[in-house]
Amino acid sequence: MAGEKMETKLRGKIMEAVRAVKETNPMAGSVTNTVTMNFVANAQLAVGGSAAMVFLPDEGEFLVSAGNAVYCNAGTLLPISRETLPRTAKAAFEAGKVCVLDPVGIGIGSLRTEILIAVKPYKPKIIRGNASEIIALRNLWKIESSIFANKARGVDSTESVDEAAEAAVELARYTGGAVAVSGASDLVTNGIGIVRAPGGSEMMTRVTGSGCSLGGVIAVYACVTDPFTAAVTGTLVYNLAGAKAAKKAEGPGTFYSKFLDELYLATDEEIAACSFTVTEV
Amino acid sequence: MAGEKMETKLRGKIMEAVRAVKETNPMAGSVTNTVTMNFVANAQLAVGGSAAMVFLPDEGEFLVSAGNAVYCNAGTLLPISRETLPRTAKAAFEAGKVCVLDPVGIGIGSLRTEILIAVKPYKPKIIRGNASEIIALRNLWKIESSIFANKARGVDSTESVDEAAEAAVELARYTGGAVAVSGASDLVTNGIGIVRAPGGSEMMTRVTGSGCSLGGVIAVYACVTDPFTAAVTGTLVYNLAGAKAAKKAEGPGTFYSKFLDELYLATDEEIAACSFTVTEV
Amino acid sequence: MAGEKMETKLRGKIMEAVRAVKETNPMAGSVTNTVTMNFVANAQLAVGGSAAMVFLPDEGEFLVSAGNAVYCNAGTLLPISRETLPRTAKAAFEAGKVCVLDPVGIGIGSLRTEILIAVKPYKPKIIRGNASEIIALRNLWKIESSIFANKARGVDSTESVDEAAEAAVELARYTGGAVAVSGASDLVTNGIGIVRAPGGSEMMTRVTGSGCSLGGVIAVYACVTDPFTAAVTGTLVYNLAGAKAAKKAEGPGTFYSKFLDELYLATDEEIAACSFTVTEV
Numbered sequence: 001m002a003g004e005k006m007e008t009k010l011r012g013k014i015m016e017a018v019r020a021v022k023e024t025n026p027m028a029g030s031v032t033n034t035v036t037m038n039f040v041a042n043a044q045l046a047v048g049g050s051a052a053m054v055f056l057p058d059e060g061e062f063l064v065s066a067g068n069a070v071y072c073n074a075g076t077l078l079p080i081s082r083e084t085l086p087r088t089a090k091a092a093f094e095a096g097k098v099c100v101l102d103p104v105g106i107g108i109g110s111l112r113t114e115i116l117i118a119v120k121p122y123k124p125k126i127i128r129g130n131a132s133e134i135i136a137l138r139n140l141w142k143i144e145s146s147i148f149a150n151k152a153r154g155v156d157s158t159e160s161v162d163e164a165a166e167a168a169v170e171l172a173r174y175t176g177g178a179v180a181v182s183g184a185s186d187l188v189t190n191g192i193g194i195v196r197a198p199g200g201s202e203m204m205t206r207v208t209g210s211g212c213s214l215g216g217v218i219a220v221y222a223c224v225t226d227p228f229t230a231a232v233t234g235t236l237v238y239n240l241a242g243a244k245a246a247k248k249a250e251g252p253g254t255f256y257s258k259f260l261d262e263l264y265l266a267t268d269e270e271i272a273a274c275s276f277t278v279t280e281v
Numbered sequence: 282m283a284g285e286k287m288e289t290k291l292r293g294k295i296m297e298a299v300r301a302v303k304e305t306n307p308m309a310g311s312v313t314n315t316v317t318m319n320f321v322a323n324a325q326l327a328v329g330g331s332a333a334m335v336f337l338p339d340e341g342e343f344l345v346s347a348g349n350a351v352y353c354n355a356g357t358l359l360p361i362s363r364e365t366l367p368r369t370a371k372a373a374f375e376a377g378k379v380c381v382l383d384p385v386g387i388g389i390g391s392l393r394t395e396i397l398i399a400v401k402p403y404k405p406k407i408i409r410g411n412a413s414e415i416i417a418l419r420n421l422w423k424i425e426s427s428i429f430a431n432k433a434r435g436v437d438s439t440e441s442v443d444e445a446a447e448a449a450v451e452l453a454r455y456t457g458g459a460v461a462v463s464g465a466s467d468l469v470t471n472g473i474g475i476v477r478a479p480g481g482s483e484m485m486t487r488v489t490g491s492g493c494s495l496g497g498v499i500a501v502y503a504c505v506t507d508p509f510t511a512a513v514t515g516t517l518v519y520n521l522a523g524a525k526a527a528k529k530a531e532g533p534g535t536f537y538s539k540f541l542d543e544l545y546l547a548t549d550e551e552i553a554a555c556s557f558t559v560t561e562v
Numbered sequence: 563m564a565g566e567k568m569e570t571k572l573r574g575k576i577m578e579a580v581r582a583v584k585e586t587n588p589m590a591g592s593v594t595n596t597v598t599m600n601f602v603a604n605a606q607l608a609v610g611g612s613a614a615m616v617f618l619p620d621e622g623e624f625l626v627s628a629g630n631a632v633y634c635n636a637g638t639l640l641p642i643s644r645e646t647l648p649r650t651a652k653a654a655f656e657a658g659k660v661c662v663l664d665p666v667g668i669g670i671g672s673l674r675t676e677i678l679i680a681v682k683p684y685k686p687k688i689i690r691g692n693a694s695e696i697i698a699l700r701n702l703w704k705i706e707s708s709i710f711a712n713k714a715r716g717v718d719s720t721e722s723v724d725e726a727a728e729a730a731v732e733l734a735r736y737t738g739g740a741v742a743v744s745g746a747s748d749l750v751t752n753g754i755g756i757v758r759a760p761g762g763s764e765m766m767t768r769v770t771g772s773g774c775s776l777g778g779v780i781a782v783y784a785c786v787t788d789p790f791t792a793a794v795t796g797t798l799v800y801n802l803a804g805a806k807a808a809k810k811a812e813g814p815g816t817f818y819s820k821f822l823d824e825l826y827l828a829t830d831e832e833i834a835a836c837s838f839t840v841t842e843v
Contacts, residue, residue, distance in 0.1 A: 034315045034596045035603055035615045041316055041489035046533050051489060052386065053316045055359055059390035066389075078617055079642055080360055105614065108628075109621035206826065208603035208613060251823025252608050261532025264487065315596045322597055322770035327814050332770060333667065334597045336640055340671035347670075361641055542813025545768065 003278040006193050011272045014233045017225040018268035022048040026223035029054065029063025030216055031088050033075025033104065036209025039256075040071070040216035046263035047237060049220030055080055060088030069098035069222035069230075071215050072124070077111050086118040093122035098177075098222040098230070100126040102215040106136040116140055125177030125227045128215045131164035134181050138167035141174070161187050165194065169281055178227040180218065182211050186235045189281065190228035197232070197276040199239035201246035203255045214238050217263075236274040237266050287474050288559040295514045298506040299549035303329040307504035310335065310344025311497055312369050314356025314385065317490025320537075321352070324494035327544035328518060330501030336361055341369030350379035350503035350511075352496050353405070358392050367399040374403035379458075379503040379511070381407040383496040387417040397421055406458030406508045409496045412445035415462050419448035422455070442468050446475065450562055459509040461499065463492050467516045470562065471509040478513070478557040480520035482527035484536045495519050498544075517555040518547050565840040568755050573834045576795045579787040580830035584610040588785035591616065591625025592778055593650050595637025595666065598771025601818075602633070602778035608825035609799060611782030617642055622650030631660035631784035631792075633777050634686070639673050648680040655684035660739075660784040660792070662688040664777040668698040678702055687739030687789045690777045693726035696743050700729035703736070723749050727756065731843055740790040742780065744773050748797045751843070752790040759794070759838040761801035763808035765817045776800050779825075798836040799828050 020026075027050035032040055041051035054060055055078065064070050070092055072085055092099035101124035103116055120141050129137065161183035168179040172191035181187040184202075188195040204210040218234035225233070241262035249255035301307075308331035313321055322332035335341055336359065345351050351373055353366055373380035382405035384397055401422050408418065442464035449460040453472035462468040465483075469476040485491040499515035506514070522543035530536035582588075589612035594602055603613035616622055617640065626632050632654055634647055654661035663686035665678055682703050691699065723745035730741040734753035743749040746764075750757040766772040780796035787795070803824035811817035 033615075035599050035613075037316050038319060038489060038600060042533065042537075045487045045489060051316075052389070053314075053357055054386075054389065055357055056390055056392060059358070059393075062389050076615055076617055077621070078359065078640065105616075108614070108616065108624050109618055111618060112621075206607045208600060208607060249823075250820075251826035252604065253819035253822025253826075256604075256822075257534035257538050257819050258531075260534025260537075261530075264532035264534075318597050319600060319770060323814065323818075326768045326770060332597075333670070334595075334638055335667075335670065336638055337671055337673060340639070340674075343670050359640070538815035538819050539812075541815025541818075542811075545813040545815075 003280060007278040010229065010232060010278065013225060013229040014236065015268045015272040017221050017229055017233045018271050020224035021220055024224065025050050026220060027052060027067045028069045028071055028216065028219035028223055029067055030071040030073070031055065031060045031084050032071060032073035032212060035076060036212040039209035039213045042260055043213035043263055044216045044220050046260050047217055047220055055084060057083040057087045060084045061091040064088060064091040064095055064097055067223060069100060069219040071100045071219040073102040073104055073212055073215060074106065074112050074115060075104040075212070077109065077115070081115060082111060085115050089119040089122040089124055098126060098219065098227055099124040100128060100215050100219040100222060102128050102212060103133045103137045104129065104212065106133050106140065113140065123175040123177070125175060126180065126218055126222060126231055127171055127175065128180040128182065128211070128218060128231070130182050130211060131159040131161050134164040134171065134179065135159055135167045138171055161185055178231040180231040180235055182214060186239065188228065188231045188235055192281060194279050194281055195232050195276050197235050197239055197274065199243050199275060201242040203246045203249060203252060204242050206252040207256050233271065236276065237263060237271050240266055240271060240274050284559040284561060291510065291513060291559065292553045294506060294510040295517065296549045296553040298502050298510055298514045299552050301505035302501055305505065306331050307501060308333060308348045309350045309352060309497065309500035309504055310348055311352040311354070312336065312341045312365055313352060313354035313493060316357060317493040320490035320494045321497035323541055324544055325497045325501050327541050328498055328501055336365060338364040338368045341365045342372040345369060345372040345376055345378055348504060350381060350500040352381045352500040354383040354385055354493055354496060355387065355393055355396060356385040356493070358390065358396070362396060363392060366396045370400040370403040370405055379407055379500065379508055380405040381409060381496050381500040381503060383409050383493060384414050384418045385410065385493065387414050387421065394421065404456040404458070406456060407461065407499055407503060407512055408452055408456065409461040409463065409499060409512070411463050411492060412440040412442050415445040415452065415460065416440055416448045419452055442466055459512040461512040461516055463495060467520065469509065469512045469516055473562060475560050475562055476513050476557050478516050478520055478555065480524050480556060482523040484527045484530060484533060485523050487533040488537050514552065517557065518544060518552050521547055521552060521555050565842060569840040572791065572794060572840065575787060575791040576798065577830045577834040579783050579791055579795045580833050582786035583782055586786065587612050588782060589614060589629045590631045590633060590778065590781035590785055591629055592633040592635070593617065593622050593646055594633060594635035594774060597638060598774040601771035601775045604822055605775035605825055606778045606782050608822050609779055609782055617646060619645040619649045622646045623653040626650060626653040626657055626659055629785060631662060631781040633662045633664070633781040635664040635666055635774055635777060636668065636674050636677060637666040637774070639671070639677070643677060644673060647677050651681040651684040651686055660688060660781065660789055661686040662690060662777050662781040662784060664690050664774060665695050665699045666691070666774065668695050668702065675702065685737040685739070687737060688742065688780055688784060688793055689733055689737065690742040690744065690773070690780060690793070692744050692773060693721040693723050696726040696733065696741065697721055697729045700733055723747055740793040742793040742797055744776060748801065750790065750793045750797055754843060756841050756843055757794050757838050759797050759801055759836065761805050761837060763804040765808045765811065765814060766804050768814040769818050795833065798838065799825060799833050802828050802833060802836050
């Protein structure tokens with residue numbers, strides 16, 4: 001399938017996904033970090049979805065059974081996360097539902113490494129991260145974790161999106177799903193095609209949880225469409241809302257408020273018309 | 282007491298409660314979920330109260346001893362919640378203080394069911410929830426939990442407020458306190474009278490924590506007045522602030538900011554003049 | 563060194579610190595409470611820093627190794643906090659890095675007392691709190707905790723900043739670092755000089771996390787300058803942003819948004835020109 005034809009088809013599916021979420025209010029549960037979970041929930045509500053957050057293993061499994069997709073984020077781990085994240089990812093895998101994995105902070109601490117290795121067999125159908133995280137996850141799933149554990153710096157990316165393209169394609173081929181790399185210009189791949197979407201706003205790097213909440217929004221779209229379309233749709237609505245909010249904001253505080261407004265106001269047509277290119281791998 | 286006489290008396294008590302909070306800055310501690318605890322605290326501060334949040338059992342007991350009311354919310358449970366929520370509710374019961382119970386997410390996971398059964402003997406003087414939660418709590422406290430556990434969907438309501446009226450009255454008669462049901466039109470009962478308050482804004486369903494933070498605000502008012510008046514006062518100030526904020530907001534992000542502003546700006550006279558009706562059960 | 567000379571030198575160092583943060587985007591990790599951690603991270607990003615929050619012991623140690631300063635806050639303790647907070651403070655002490663200790667809620671619960679006693683030997687190079695907390699910490703580190711445990715009320719201060727001046731000086735001399743006391747008028751001391759900074763806004767007492775997020779911002783500045791300058795710089799930018807935001811806000815909701823904007827917009831020259839006096843102890 002040529003890039004152009006793939007693009008046209010994709011724009012149609014994006015419009016359908018945006019409409020389906022607004023009409024059916026799908027619930028995408030989350031096992032996610034305490035820093036940004038409020039933003040995740042508010043972003044999910046803003047685009048028309050419903051949210052529920054839990055920390056306990058059987059509750060993570062319940063959320064899988066109650067929705068079509070679940071968001072799993074490796075931030076602010078607690079001792080119980082050792083059980084909750086793998087069991088939630090496993091439940092999604094076994095039920096044929098979408099788990100959106102966000103390997104935030106990969107390389108920080110031994111439990112995070114243990115958990116991210118533990119979820120590998122459950123092939124999360126969507127993986128979302130910044131460039132550094134996507135590269136690190138590819139490495140973790142192929143080689144000894146001790147090699148790059150020392151390279152982690154914090155939770156912000158130190159690599160470019162283009163440097164992560166190869167890792168993203170490899171991960172997508174492994175899971176059979178989609179991988180979204182967030183950055184100044186975003187990249188989404190299903191291992192076959194690569195969508196590159198410019199735009200958004202530099203201001204998004206000044207608000208904590210821009211990436212996490214995108215993961216939650218992608219999970220909402222994954223309740224109503226395929227993983228690749230869901231990841232592209234979430235990425236585009238974030239670029240659209242980010243660009244519009246930045247024009248109205250004076251700083252990161254008002255940007256945050258206006259960004260949620262714009263997520264809420266964005267229409268199916270606006271989102272599907274956002275700038276992106278499709279190429280074959 | 283006829284509905285009209287009850288209404289006049291109630292409006293007077295509401296004015297007194299609003300004034301007393303603004304003058305005495307009462308502290309209502311919370312054991313609450315991590316998704317919305319920031320909103321809970323900010324709403325409590327906005328109406329003139331003071332906030333403190335804890336997770337540990339002896340700290341929950343301390344908060345009971347340090348204030349006149351405490352807010353207990355069953356969201357985002359952790360293993361330690363098994364001890365903390367029942368011990369906090371018990372401490373309030375034994376001290377003759379108000380525990381505001383919010384059975385959020387009832388039906389999700391075994392620990393939540395266990396905890397909600399465990400607090401039953403401590404008859405929380407105020408119960409706040411959406412229609413689905415109030416009905417589910419009435420059922421849990423009367424019949425086998427396994428019957429309705431499968432009906433839970435997430436944390437958003439799937440039943441109407443009117444459908445919950447009977448359950449609310451039964452719960453209020455059991456506890457001897459008040460029950461508040463939040464929805465498009467709100468209902469508060471003490472088992473004798475029923476207050477119905479229209480208003481608020483549809484936008485409140487697009488902001489996570491509207492219900493939780495109302496529970497925290499009701500706890501603040503319960504520091505200075507009886508449970509029924511506290512529940513009605515909180516409900517009215519939420520309807521007032523919600524309606525005013527919705528007029529100024531472009532979406533859920535600016536709505537949230539303006540909602541906190543309006544909670545802060547609402548006067549005793551404005552709140553006591555809000556639309557509501559009183560009927561006898 | 564006379565107060566005036568000390569002041570001139572300090573203003574120069576403040577300008578350098580503000581510029582260095584904006585240029586180098588330093589990461590100051592946090593072990594902090596779940597109520598306000600989103601505000602802490604957003605404030606750190608707004609001034610030009612980077613944030614990362616963790617709960618587990620080895621992750622706290624990792625954050626010490628990955629940055630030049632770490633923020634340790636005693637709020638919303640979990641069972642694992644018993645290990646994480648002391649080990650993080652110890653790692654900072656042994657690495658000669660700055661730990662910013664925020665003894666929030668001191669007096670509430672036995673674990674908090676245990677933890678705050680445990681970190682004493684690690685002499686956190688910056689201590690930040692309201693007047694009540696600073697006085698209580700001085701007392702805890704000298705006398706039996708049981709004496710004042712009953713005096714705690716919640717998390718808001720019941721003492722004035724001036725009443726805490728003596729305690730602040732004693733603590734600073736013990737740690738060899740700086741102590742910042744937040745209030746209507748703020749005080750920062752290194753045990754030798756005392757900076758008094760008026761200003762800010764009463765509205766900051768209506769937004770939860772004003773103090774916590776100041777602690778996180780001070781940690782960001784401590785990545786690039788000495789503890790005393792860092793504590794003064796954070797205090798001044800908070801007063802500046804608070805005063806400017808209060809003029810544009812209608813209540814605590816819009817104040818919060820505009821406060822983050824003003825943190826972001828504040829220039830090195832504006833911050834260094836903020837009103838303060840220096841006196842020798």
